[in-house]
Amino acid sequence: MxxxxxxxxxxxxxxxxxxxxxxxxxxxxxxxxxxxxxxxxxxxxxxxxxxxxxxxxxxxxxxxxxxxxxxxxxxxxxxxxxxxxxxxxxxxxxxxxxxxxxxxxxxxxxxxxxxxxxxxxxxxxxxxxxxxxxxxxxxxxxxxxxxxxxxxxxxxxxxxxxxxxxxxxxxxxxxxxxxxxxxxxxxxxxxxxxxxxxxxxxxxxxxxxxxxxxxxxxxxxxxxxxxxxxxxxxxxxxxxxxxxxxxxxxxxxxxxxxxxxxxxxxxxxxxxxxxxxxxxxxxxxxxxxxxxxxxxxxxxxxxxxxxxxxxxMRKNKQVSSDQNEVLKRILSSGSVKLSFGYLCKDVLEATKAALIFQGKIPYISDTNIYYPENTPTETFDFSKIDPNPENPNIQYLDKDRFSDFVIRVKIESVLTGDAYLILGQKENGGLFAEEEIEIAQVTGTWLVHSLFLEETGNILEELQRKKIQEQRLSDQKTRQILHDEILPEIHSLILEISNDKSGNLDSQHANSLTELHKRISSLLREMSDTGLEISRLGLIPMLQKLQDSEAKDSSLIWEIDPNINSQTENYPPEVQEVLYYAFRESLRNAVKYSGESKSRIKIAIRYENGLFIQIKNEIGKDLISVRSSGQGLKIHSALLRIFQGSLTLEFPNSKEAMIRIFLPSSQI
Missing domain, CATH: 1.20.1070 (Rhopdopsin 7-helix transmembrane proteins)
Known part of the structure; x- marks a missing residue:
């Protein structure tokens, strides 16, 4: 026992x-x-x-x-x-x-x-x-x-x-x-x-x-x-x-x-x-x-x-951590070319690579990406290559015929047609693993979609920029025609009727024309050209004038860089106009949600690698209602993005709201 x-x-x-x-x-x-x-x-x-x-x-x-x-x-x-x-x-x-x-x-x-x-x-x-x-x-x-x-x-x-x-x-x-x-x-x-x-x-x-x-x-x-x-x-x-x-x-x-x-x-x-x-x-x-x-x-x-x-497990965890870091760099690089470079260098370890498009959209078909970026552009004929019976999406290449490229991977995309990833030899001279090819296909699909969205966004921004410029020119032309052609002609008719002694022209018509002349003149005064006013007075004085029209009952505290006027003059007129309307909407938002207390609103304008405007106010209403509002801010934020600018609404605490407007100097 x-x-x-x-x-x-x-x-x-x-x-x-x-x-x-x-x-x-x-x-x-x-x-x-x-x-x-x-x-x-x-x-x-x-x-x-x-x-x-x-x-x-x-x-x-x-x-x-x-x-x-x-x-x-x-x-x-x-x-x-x-x-x-x-x-x-x-x-x-x-x-x-x-x-x-x-x-x-x-x-x-x-x-x-x-x-x-x-x-x-x-x-x-x-x-x-x-x-x-x-x-x-x-x-x-x-x-x-x-x-x-x-x-x-x-x-x-x-x-x-x-x-x-x-x-x-x-x-x-x-x-x-x-x-x-x-x-x-x-x-x-x-x-x-x-x-x-x-x-x-x-x-x-x-x-x-x-x-x-x-x-x-x-x-x-x-x-x-x-x-x-x-x-x-x-x-x-x-x-x-x-x-x-x-x-x-x-x-x-x-x-x-x-x-x-x-x-x-x-x-x-x-x-x-x-x-x-x-x-x-x-x-x-x-x-x-x-x-x-x-x-x-x-x-x-x-x-x-x-x-x-x-x-x-420690080794796998380290490998997984390294892969996550690479994935973060790929997803957050902000550039398709940089992401493609991270994929080829850190994941695939390829000596050279190319992303070739055969898409349905013209501006995508003409865009090819190479790693390294100094790789000379070449055109290859892949039609004579026999398909791989085991996997039709992968073709093995003769490196002597295809400038040291050894494998061609098809990336399918419904949106833009087909894209192909062409890889050179690995840096260590080894072979590509099956998992690496799968990662390349998935990441390549994401790159194709990202490039499509990036190119489409650039084109839409360019179209919107042209539309703003054309609309501005159209408004100026309309004002010019009214002021230089129609008003003088109406004025001449009024004088002709008034000076007529024969009695052939009715005085009633003269009165009608006089009333029409006054209405058009009043309309022209009301249709003030904001762009012309900004170019005449300057952007910062125009922003300060908004205190009289938009924030009469509020106390505005201005903190303005004394050298800011010389910096803002270099922005194009259409950019200054977009900034003006974005600031006006932000000021309206601050006044509206300051509540009945009409608390002080602090406005800081300075130049730090671009024009920076900050509007801070105390919240007099429920924070949830403030968060759910601001549709106008979203519209102006989108307009600023056309010129690579930004408009953000932040809440440092439950009692304060802060709007930041920024336009980089690269637009100057």
Whole structure:
């Protein structure tokens, strides 16, 4: 029976060691908040796993043999027994942010850390047998009650303070990170109570005899080890509960990694780890019963497996991170040519490449992109190339016939017809992988659509710019005809009728013509030419004049760069007119939503690599209604984009709104 219990205890140690090593390696793989506390948490998990592995390997020899080993063998384990409770305390106070608050828990952190140093120092100095070769059993007899009691107080303080933190924690807001911590608390409380149970059982083993609770089971274990093994199994059961719950909390809420959103795959991986650990423990139990107790075999196997998994995942994570960076550069480059260059250089690693269009839209068909950009333009005849029977979208080329191009990939696009990606050899002289070709096809399709939208946008902007110029000329021509041709002719007729003495011309007609002349003259005065006014007075004075017509009851505070007038004169007339109307709409919007208080409106105009206008006002209405308004601002924002300018509406806080207008100097 004693042998069966020893085998079972070693099996449980293997189970605990394997799962703890998985938790440590997984935390290291997914770690995001890289600081001293997080690394210490990983260290605690790993050394706990090593401690249980050592216990399994040594314990398979039986209690009598183990107790006769020199104490020197167990010295590292004694140090770990001091570090591990402190590690759990650090995990809790770090995860829930108590260390950052610099309060009582930070003070307790330093106190417990100092206690560790004192305890380790005592272990190094205290040598009752004057030699490190005395047995573990003899060493335990010499350990004084005060040291055992102090150790129990220390581990009780670590566990109790950790549990106390869980009851003190309150979420500061309803963000995902805070809600995740709150949902993890019940799991961590269960772990805390389980560890308190472990502390209680260890206390009974250590000082139960001194308090008259129970006989010293450790000394009694030499003759009757069953009771001692029973306590060990109870301790192992509570530790198993703690580790299983910790694994569930880590995979559900990422309590140790610092991630806000956990990975779905971790839950299944944790289940697989538990199943694997149970299988290894069971195999050890079976083989040990058959007379082959080799705990080191399942431990080495599990460590090797999880270490290889750890480095593989770290490598994959690094590769994925690099690919994401490349993808970000491709998507956010702002230029199809730059994106194509990133694709060829960082993803495909091609020495040269070309994106050739055979589209239905004329201006797309004439646009070809090359990498590097200085690659000379060439025309190839691909009609004589035999199609690839396995994949008709890929054709292999003779590099001597096609200027070092080796592969042609078809990119289908319903919008513009067909496009082809022609690739040269890889920089390292290798072959293109199937995944690289698939990425090239997908990215190439996106590039074709982006180029279509870019070219279409450029054409539409050019058409809109011409339309604005033509409309302006048309308005000027209409005013000129009314003023220079029609009004003088009407005026001549009025004079002719008025001077007629024969009576042939009716005075009533003269009055009608006079009234018509007044109406047309009034209409011309009302149809003031904003462009002419801007060119006569200047853009900035015209903006300031809007205070009288658009913001009579508001207090406008102007901050204008004294040299701004000379800068704005260089903008074309149609651009100044668009800026004027955009500013007028922005000012109206600020006045409208300032509310009944008619608060002050601050207007800043300066030149920073372009004309910059900022209008800031306090919000006198509900923020939601302000956000949902501003259709006029959207229209003027679109007009400014024609000239590469921008108009944005921002809310620095719930009481302020800010409009920014910017036109770059490149338009000058």
């Amino acid at each position: 004693t042998t069966d219990l020893e085998i079972f205890i070693c099996s449980v140690f293997i189970f605990l060691s394997t799962n703890l090593f998985w938790l440590g390696s997984t935390t290291g793989t997914n770690l995001e908040r890289k600081n001293a506390a997080s690394y210490f948490s990983i260290f605690t998990l790993i050394v706990s796993s090593l401690l249980f592995s050592f216990s399994a390997i040594v314990g398979q020899n039986g209690f009598l043999v183990v107790s006769s080993f020199p104490i020197l063998y167990f010295f590292p384990g004694l140090i770990l027994l001091i570090l591990i409770p402190f590690g759990w305390f650090v995990v809790i106070v770090w995860f829930f942010g108590f260390l950052k608050k610099k309060g009582i828990f930070l003070f307790l952190f330093y106190i417990l850390a100092f206690c560790q140093l004192v305890a380790i120092t005592i272990l190094l100095i205290y040598n009752p047998g004057k030699t490190w070769n005395i047995s573990l059993f003899e060493y335990w007899k010499f350990v004084p009650f005060s040291f055992k009691f102090a150790y129990l107080v220390y581990i009780f303080a670590c566990v109790f303070l950790s549990l106390f933190c869980l009851f003190l924690f309150q979420i500061s807001d309803n963000s995902l990170s805070e809600l995740g911590r709150q949902k993890a608390i019940p799991f961590l409380k269960l772990i805390g109570f389980s560890l308190l149970g472990v502390v209680s059982l260890v206390s009974v083993l250590f000082v139960g005899e001194e308090f008259g609770i129970i006989e010293n089971l450790i000394l009694k274990a030499e003759k009757e080890p069953e009771y001692f093994y029973g306590f060990v199994l109870c301790i192992q059961l509570l530790i198993c509960i703690s580790i299983l719950v910790l694994g569930w909390a880590l995979t559900s809420y990422e309590i140790l990694t610092g991630r806000i959103l956990p990975k779905i795959s971790l839950k299944q991986e944790w289940k697989n780890s538990v199943y694997t650990s149970f299988a290894l423990s069971s195999l050890y139990f079976v083989f040990a019963k058959l007379g082959y107790p080799r705990a080191e075999i399942p431990i080495v196997f599990s460590y090797s497996f999880f270490l290889s998994r750890f480095f593989t």
